[in-house]
Amino acid sequence: MGEVRKLQKKLRQIENLEVKITLTPEERFKISRKAELRSRLAELLLQLSGPQQTLGIVGEGKKEKMKRQVEDAPEALPSQTPPASKILKGELKSKAQATPAPAARHKETGGGGETGRQQETGEPAKVSDHCLDVSEGCPALTRTDPREEPQPPEEDREFTSLKASWEKAKFRLRLLEGHSDIVTCVVAVDNLVVSGSRDTTVKVWHVPTATEQKNLGGHSGGVTCLSAPPLEYCRRLAWSLSLSDKERFILSGSADCCVKIWALSTGQCVKSIYTFNAVTALCFVSEEEGYIITGSDGGKVQAWSWHTLENCQSINAHQEAVTSIQSQGPLVFSGSAEGGVSVWENRCLERDPLRLLHHWTGQVTGCKGGPGGRLALSPRGDQVFLAYGQSWIKILHWRTGTMSRLTNHSSIAGVTDCVHQTAGLLIGSCYDLANGESTLNLFSLPQCSYLASLTCAEAPRILCFAAWLTGSGGHRWVTGGRDLIVWEQLPSSGKQRGDVTARRDSRLDNSLLESEGDTEDDVESDDDYGNDDDEDKDSQSQEELEGQSGSWFRCVLQ
Template sequence: MGEVRKLQKKLRQIENLEIKISLTPEERFKISRKAELRSRLAELQLQLSCPQQTLGIVGDEKTEKMKRQVSRIWFGRLIHTRELCRLTNWGAHEATLLIAQIISFTEAEFTSLRSSWEKAKFRLRLLEGHNDIVTCVVAVDKVVVSGSRDTTVKVWHVPTAAEHKNLGGHTSGVTCLSAPPPEYCKKLAWSLSLSDKERFILSGSADCYVKIWALGIGQCVKSIYTFNAVTALCFVPEGDGYIITGSDGGKVQAWSWHTFENCQSINAHEEAVTSLKSQGPLVFSGSAEGGVCVWENLCSDRDPLRLLQHWSSQVTGCGGGPDGHLMLSPRGDRVFLADGRAWLRILHWRTGMMSRLTNHSSTTGVTDCAHQTGGLLIGSCYDVADGESSLNLFSLPQCRYLASLTWPDAPRILCFAAWTTGSGDHRWVTGGHNLIVWEQLPSLGKQRGDVTVKRNSRLESCLLESEGDTEDDEDTDGTHTHTHRISHTFLSNLLTNVLNEYPWK
């Protein structure tokens, strides 16, 4: 049993090493042993194989009754009429009718959505050109822009899957990309006497530079030296516009889009800033030690960022030291956190309440990134034990499992971008060891897709959990068992979300 855990730990360490921007000879040697360790782990797991424990709800008679009702429960939790009355000041009869409406509406909506994804077909196209892992991707108009550990930024023409431009200039690995909105691109283009249709891309690198690239002419029009390795960045489209950068030392900095001068430098985190996301005037920063900060942009010339909340790793439950990698995906009052575990954590950033969504049926699973597009939550899923990779789809805002997408020899997915066509079809791009464009095909068409749609029964059995109310045990073969309890706090928050998402009154 102990050797299994040691091998799983070593494989997880190797996977973390593989995505570092630079590697030492000793680290490269450790990575070279991955196949050997996987083979040994498979042998041990075969020897220790036993009937797997099923996921479910255990407890007294009331809890068992809830288990039988689970298919009719939104968010996997029982909605109490009395609690709804307390939150809304409605009468019991009115609250009961609303609950019936919610259950009926959401179940019908979810069933239809799940059915459509079971029939989904995608064509995959490999974009070849990088000679090292792809660390970041963004989509702009009809092009995809990728950054790599090979120090280059490449622009790809999606309809032809061809390399359009190779933007060289960084002297170390590219770690992050961001695309300013068209109206801010127009302002910069005017100041540079370029076409008002010019689009710009920001790239950050371990060489301490942020570079601004004009995609039309394929040139770097501005370089900003930050004095620290840039590990994350985002653009805030408020006021005159701001570039927000994060460093390997935990520093968050703001730069004016108008003057490109530094407006603010804050020692915000203890370890490297691994993710920066903007949502309106808000900026979310996540770090290797697992902390999350929420900032408000005051649109001032000096010190534009005001700290609203700071949630440490003790609250988020994330982080693994200097080599940790926390990725954020905010939506409203919730932030989805991917930190290389078998689940997605959900931070309610105003209150600090945490929830958890299972994204893998084994503890050897890794979640590198999460992305929200429309009513869909997409989580990457990779098993360090056998190397299998997939994308798991969940409905929003319910966070209910829909389906898993995979294909033969699927690589580990480290970054993700998405957009929709005029007809509503999905276009995705995934990066990692390979850069791949996903093109959704008509479900009723004759053309065969390259992706297999699977249903993971373990994920279907897992409900959205309030972390304060869940006890987790890790079995020696890497499977989960869960004990669920109903929390008054969780229920109150759930019903508040219901009323915010659906204005029934």
């Protein structure tokens, strides 16, 4: 495991180097070793995981990917698949003549669950009393009349149908070309997508035609975050500026310490707020008069009045850079590079509107020391989903501080950069350090049950995500990172082939676990993956040259 950790550390450092604007000859040499290091890491992971874990870790080439294409290997819809009870009934009639089913059959009983596994062990057809005793809580086995045909619960039928539909999902991908550097943030407004980049620009794209509408230049530093105020608050600002009541506005935060407000119809900056701190995260709170909440590279959280644009509050909330801020009604959630999460209540006051409800440190969340020090969050009710650069999605129950973990990758080589909720789905991005494959994993809400994984050959690492539904109910997503890509869902019944492979990784089934303590992978930082003097020296010298606080801020904006 020691060599695996060293290789992971080097690959992560190479990933960070690749997003830099300028490179030294020494850094270029390190990047040139990427394929060699990946090959060695894949070999070691294969040895550690065994033959049964080969699939999805090192990749078996295009042949295996083609086998997983849903459109090439369609499965029956739930309505065409006989219920588990009918399968069992047929087995009860013919079990005496039948030979025992192979072990691989166990996974194919779908809705039967434990019932299918118990009945396929090669035992006599008659359900014995002993079987009834040991299978309490399994309704199909405790029935005494074999003629009864129990139906799966409504929730199970809905999930089975949803899972089948996503296994057949087809998406068309379109590249939005225009940025000259890493895309750090995206947001959707109607049929428009707004993206921010380290190249200091904010661009507006018309999605149906995949064309750039406007280039909003005005920041002097990299753009780190975007937010779209609701239409009601846009109307208030438009009225004060004597603009059309249909005008939409976008907020952008930047390393130049400014938050700018842009009118989308004209592409003009109508207002600007100087925060005295490099802005690394922001959100809009739709309560009363409205508030802009910003986070800085030094860990400060600030509140600004939407009505007057004056500063209402400044709090030294975190020890390192604030990397994510999200709102949920009157609540505000902030996450930082050291792995801490704070929950705030907006009391809608002119002064000091934010009141701290809870603060959970990296010791509690288990997100301390993540690679690059970047924590992304997405709140839902009493839970907050956390992505922090490892193979897990953490789930913080923010009222109690208890943690759960959701497996987002089947090996320790997975890196989760962002997590997003849309239309009853939880979507986690995953990047495989071993083979460079980028994947979106889909889970159903609220149970967090695994549905499917979507991947595309040569897809870049996904650092930010936006999603919405079209008028016909189809999904349309935009992912940002090295490339800005639109994912448009195609009708499953159509003949058009998609650009995305939809597959299921059985190792992600039943992936929701209650945390009983952090694993070794959770608590170790990237610097703990073995001692490498050259890498450590490079890291230290880079920090001295950069002079910025917070490793995530250095990684994203250097």
